[in-house]
Amino acid sequence: MRFRDKLRGMAMGIVGSPETADDVLHDAFCRLWLNHKAIENETEAAKLTYTAVRNSAIDLQRRNLSHPSLSLEQVAELEEDDEVDKKKEQSEIYKAVLILSRKVLNEKQQQVFFMHDVEGFSYSEIADKMKITQDNVRQILSRARKTIREVYRKNEF
Numbered sequence: 602m603r604f605r606d607k608l609r610g611m612a613m614g615i616v617g618s619p620e621t622a623d624d625v626l627h628d629a630f631c632r633l634w635l636n637h638k639a640i641e642n643e644t645e646a647a648k649l650t651y652t653a654v655r656n657s658a659i660d661l662q663r664r665n666l667s668h669p670s671l672s673l674e675q676v677a678e679l680e681e682d683d684e685v686d687k688k689k690e691q692s693e694i695y696k697a698v699l700i701l702s703r704k705v706l707n708e709k710q711q712q713v714f715f716m717h718d719v720e721g722f723s724y725s726e727i728a729d730k731m732k733i734t735q736d737n738v739r740q741i742l743s744r745a746r747k748t749i750r751e752v753y754r755k756n757e758f
């Protein structure tokens with residue numbers, strides 16, 4: 602305990618932050634404790650302690666250099682950027698599908714597709730408005746989606 606402040610200062614000089622220096626001290630003391638019965642005198646204990654703290658600090662620095670980590674703020678920023686990119690990509694795909702649907706679907710398929718997938722109407726609401734059965738709505742929507750999917754995959758639009 603007499604050397605604690607000096608050891609902490611040495612560790613802080615290597616790792617750069619007080620919190621990390623405390624972690625280094627803890628790690629070094631835990632390693633030394635495993636062999637505490639083999640230490641014969643105070644001088645040997647001091648030498649081993651300084652060496653263990655220095656080596657732990659250097660090991661931590663090397664580990665951080667070879668395996669860099671991000672702070673929570675950096676992770677949050679990356680997630681926000683990913684969300685923006687995903688939304689932008691989804692928006693572009695959505696626009697492409699709408700343009701594509703106007704080009705490749707017949708009028709009835711367009712109406713059913715837009716009413717269900719764009720405006721959010723249920724099968725029964727579409728059936729009532731178009732005066733057809735719900736099964737017919739499902740069939741028209743299925744065929745419309747299949748047509749759009751095939752043309753989109755072939756990039757023929």
